[in-house]
Amino acid sequence: MDALALKQKLQQIDSANLSAHEVEHPYELALHMMQHIGSPDPVLRDELIYVTFATWIGQGVFSEEQLSHLLHMALDDQHLFHGIGEQGTDSVFTRTFSVLLLPPILSVDRQRPFLKKEEIEVIHHRLTTYLEREKDVRGYVDDKGWAHAPAHAADAVEDLAQSPYMKQVALRELLHALTVKITESSVVYIHDEDQRIAHAVVTILRRNLLEQNDISSWIDSLNPNDKTEGKSLLEISQMSLNVRVFLQTLYLAIRTEDVEPFPAVRSFILQALEKK
Structure with a gap:
């Protein structure tokens, strides 16, 4: 099914207010949606394909086997790593909307576990690798809508954690x-990336499985002064601003948290901010 036919089909479903159970062969349609998940058309990609996926996954339309297959498709080289390393190209939409499929699938797994330990480990490996290799950190792209790699990946981390x-x-x-992504130096984040990443970090910390030394060492590792080699003054300034805004956002997110490890984390953050 080409992009135009898929768009018309999904618009018909939406305008008729059909539930997924009233749609013929929803899984076959989902496979067509996977083919066009990175469409540069923001209506097709975001308003139709993503919203349909999130809704149908949440409604339990797909079997566990089908969800697992969709998950592995989203993580494969043709989706999550399609054009990885490119900057300023439309390939970013395939990557960032593939990673955005992880949260609804992982949410289902929390409600009724169906993913094996090995599958969760694959998600972890692919997601961490993606975060390290993604170079296109544009937020909103004129005429094409959201790319938002740091935010979408952080959403996936929040669920995986x-x-x-x-x-x-x-x-x-x-x-x-x-x-x-926190120490990004090519741009200054302006599309709430700091909040989305902070939410993921709070979720990780709330598991309370990390040693205080793990946390303090991680916060220390954000210090821009240790990452200046080969960077211009502009890049250093942008990185410093991104780190400072993130730390401030993280502090505000945990300011009323009294359970461990949050009191210590607040202290670590203040110490880091005082160094800047």
């Missing part, structure tokens, strides 16, 4: 993968 299979080492690796 809640898996009981994510233990101390895995959670620490998630934090360090987020570091790459």
